[in-house]
Amino acid sequence: MSLTRRSLLALTGAGAVGGLLAGCAGNLPKINTSAASFGRNGSGQVEVWCRAATQTGIQVIVDNFHRSQDRIRVRVTAVPDAQFVTKLATAIRGGRVPDLVDFDDINSMPFIYRGAFANLTDPISKLPNSQDLSPGHLNLATVKGRTYAMPFLADNSVLFCNTELFEKAGLDVDESTKSLETLLEAARKISKLGNGIYGWSYPGNSEGALGFTVQPHIWAANTDLIKGDLGAQSGNVAGNGAVRATLEFVHSLWAEKLVPPLSYADDASHWGSDYLAGKIGIFPASYGAVVPAASKDMIAKTTIRLIPGPTGGRRFFDGGDNLCMLNGAPNASAAWEFLAFCVTPSQQQHLPEGGYAPIRSDAATPAFRKQFPLAVPTLDNIKLGYAPKTLAYNLIYNQSDGPWLAMFRRAAFQGQVEAAMEEAQKGYDRIFAEAQA
Incomplete structure (x- = not known):
């Protein structure tokens, strides 16, 4: 909830999102995230749009990702918070979308509901220790048992x-x-x-x-x-x-x-x-x-x-951001590799440096607890987080x-x-x- 809730912006409402999309989200090619080759040996450039408030945090992880491999490059474009919803809806209408968006979790549902985001249920379930991911954030991205976004950072x-x-x-x-x-x-x-x-x-x-x-x-x-x-x-x-x-x-x-x-x-x-x-x-x-x-x-x-x-x-x-993959993403498989990297415990442990908390309880290692003690209570009680799905x-x-x-x-x-x-x-x-x- 933001900047999250900290800048407290009044973004475009759900009714306006529906009008902007006007059925166009359903025309985006569906991403087959269950394919055996999905998320393996990707290459090329991955386009990520992030909220201006979270640019610094995500760029740190991008830099770490680049150091970890040389097949995939990630380009981050920061979008002012007040323009994000309209800009994304306009891109969907035009059929020219980024691969991923780093998106306020409470704003994800209108786009999920209208079919804009890829179904990530299968690849999320295969992540190591996926049971440690924030259930509140996952709930905000889930409709009829299918999950359409990955929790990224907690506010x-x-x-x-x-x-x-x-x-x-x-x-x-x-x-x-x-x-x-x-x-x-x-x-x-x-x-x-x-x-x-x-x-x-x-x-x-x-x-x-x-x-x-x-x-x-x-x-x-x-x-x-x-x-x-x-x-x-x-x-x-x-x-x-x-x-x-x-x-x-x-x-x-x-x-x-x-x-x-x-x-x-x-x-x-x-x-x-x-x-x-x-x-x-x-x-x-x-x-x-x-x-x-x-x-x-x-x-x-x-x-x-x-x-x-x-x-x-x-x-x-349970405020913060989801990483959402667009249906029609030009480089979806490589985008998943980056997305999965973002939620590894080692990368999540850097988030308090930018003012956010991890979205997985297993990030709270002894070293993390010593360095960031004020980020620990919500991790130890991660099941008590909530935000209304609407x-x-x-x-x-x-x-x-x-x-x-x-x-x-x-x-x-x-x-x-x-x-x-x-x-x-x-x-x-x-x-x-x-x-x-």
């Missing part, structure tokens, strides 16, 4: 906790992060420390960041704001107890002044700066929003916990006029929780009716 939401502030407030991190009630009490005690210190921080005017960090509270209660099968979905907001409890929690944070005043208008342009300054006790965010810019002192007093539900449980947002994510969660942000702001800042939920239910249902038409 997960977790709770960053300032242990120094916890100690000053007389709090235990584990006991304080078990539920919304314990989180609220911890935020109260940390805020009482004064000197510009607050218990919590959220960017209250950033739809993408809020979707990334608030939804896991709801998922931890084993429910979602969306119900139904892909293509026949509707909202699950009105009457949802976990949604109500979560919105009451974020309202209490605001009403009791447990978040900075800037939270009301923050569009994520200030996201993380207050935590990095040592002024926030609990900060829901991603690895890349905190760790790369943190001082050694801040890292030393930071610990991570997964996001709890209203009365327990824990989840995190055709309408961007229209609901990444648009400034979407129902998600409107619900959050009305509930958090006005305290009108029930009315906000009822209004959001109508908005969700309207968007699904349009996106699934």
Whole structure:
């Protein structure tokens, strides 16, 4: 969710994708990924489009791939995040596609649903230790038992906790992060420390960041704001107890002044700066929003916990990127060789250097744990990652006029929780009716 969720861009919605493709994806030649020769002894050039946010990370792996063999060359083209969906849809319509795209995982499904990506089920199943791949990322790429993308990098939401502030407030991190009630009490005690210190921080005017960090509270209660099968979905907001409890929690944070005043208008342009300054006790965010810019002192007093539900449980947002192979890819077999190289544990272990986490649990070797301790909790709990599989994510969660942000702001800042939920239910249902038409 991004830049992932960090730049929080409102990309083209599912309905617009369908209009741009207009059936053209089905005309792309299917790639036979089950052929005995597929992915063996490839040669020539592989064209990869990546989001501008991930260019540095993928280029490191490209350079390593070039050093490992001399048959295949990979050319990476960076595409601005806000242009990616439209550019890819236009390429598909024109029948001139790259071999691979490094694509935000929540944006993959509209293209999968319309037949743009190759079926990678068979080659993925043959990868060594494929059972260690992130199930949440794979779920976002799977329809009717077939998988159409490979998880590549993870951008997960977790709770960053300032242990120094916890100690000053007389709090235990584990006991304080078990539920919304314990989180609220911890935020109260940390805020009482004064000197510009607050218990919590959220960017209250950033739809993408809020979707990334608030939804896991709801998922931890084993429910979602969306119900139904892909293509026949509707909202699950009105009457949802976990949604109500979560919105009451974020309202209490605001009403009791447990978040900075800037939270009301923050569009994520200030996201993380207050935590990095040592002024926030609990900060829901991603690895890349905190760790790369943190001082050694801040890292030393930071610990991570997964996001709890209203009365327990824990989840995190499985954001990040998939590598997707286009049907009609000019050099598909060589592209698979590169793709398989990208997800080897040795290459995945470099991802935290660029602000991302690996998408396979076996990357967490003893050496990795020592070098990147704050990237380990999600790997050790990889089955707790989740993101909703839907055709309408961007229209609901990444648009400034979407129902998600409107619900959050009305509930958090006005305290009108029930009315906000009822209004959001109508908005969700309207968007699904349009996106699934």
